[in-house]
Amino acid sequence: MDLYFSYLSTYSQKVLLGLYEKDVSFTAHMVDLTDEKDREEYRKLYPFGKVPLLIRDDGRMIPESTIILEYVDSAFEQGPVLIPRDIELGRRTRFMDRMCDLYLNDPVVSLIFESWKPEAERDQALIARSSERIGIMYRFMDDQLGKSGYLAGDTFTMADCAAMPVLFYANSFAPFAAFDNIYRYWEEVSQRPSFLRLKQEAEPYINAVMGER
Ligand SMILES: N[C@@H](CCC(=O)N[C@@H](CS)C(=O)NCC(=O)O)C(=O)O
Structure with a gap:
């Protein structure tokens, strides 16, 4: 699983927190939001240019912090339940x-x-x-x-x-x-x-x- 993110981005931090809470490992790809070249390169992968973005091992892209955490919570049982089943x-x-x-x-x-x-x-x-x-x-x-x-x-x-x-x-x-x-x-x-x-x-x-x- 690959995560594109920036440490400056609160939405990225939200996902990182969820991944750390659940102790789920991933390959980290930092996007430098302060560098126009890096942003342009990233837009080739994800035209909206927003981080975070998760790419599953089967290649499926999951953008949007909430949707990423929904996926992580349903795919990995360990750690806290991020979205209660109740x-x-x-x-x-x-x-x-x-x-x-x-x-x-x-x-x-x-x-x-x-x-x-x-x-x-x-x-x-x-x-x-x-x-x-x-x-x-x-x-x-x-x-x-x-x-x-x-x-x-x-x-x-x-x-x-x-x-x-x-x-x-x-x-x-x-x-x-x-x-x-x-x-x-x-x-x-x-x-x-x-x-x-x-x-x-x-x-x-x-x-x-x-x-x-
Ligand atoms: N609704 C999105 C918001 C993501 C977002 O706005 N990310 C900002 C950083 S916090 C971003 O990528 N900005 C770069 C840009 O808009 O080009 C989510 O929840 O993931």
Whole structure:
């Protein structure tokens, strides 16, 4: 199995977390999103140019982080069940995964990109919209985490794989320390071996890009 990914990409990190949690091995192919030549080369393989992308041993391509994790969860039994088989918990997991991707990840990425522009060129309306959305998501997540240990119930799932990489970046741009339940959750999940491994691997790439700004 081959995984095309970038350590800078939260969607790639989401998949890496799931693979590390389940201890599934793969051949790693890093795509340098900061290098136009590398991106162009990658688009020959996957014209949308998005990472992550999984290629199975039979050659079938599986793009999209959620679909990759669905595949990994159904194909490999070991480790945590990323999408609970219980219908209600499974639905809740998919729902929280969508919420994290659409309403947390995207606004956090917008804030990061805007922060890299000179102040006068920043899109203030986008910054305001993104910050508002992140605030709504924090309240929503805090409420969920007040009722259960993890985002979609009492076990670690794909929803947590989706949330953690974004929370890691988000805390610098929109700190969540005032949200007790998110804070307590973060203190615990950020100590998981899968996250510590990801953080150690990704940090040099993140620091290189953030340091340049
Ligand atoms: N919905 C996709 C989103 C993937 C995505 O947006 N990846 C970004 C990096 S986080 C990317 O590949 N950007 C490069 C580009 O758009 O050319 C998923 O869940 O995998």
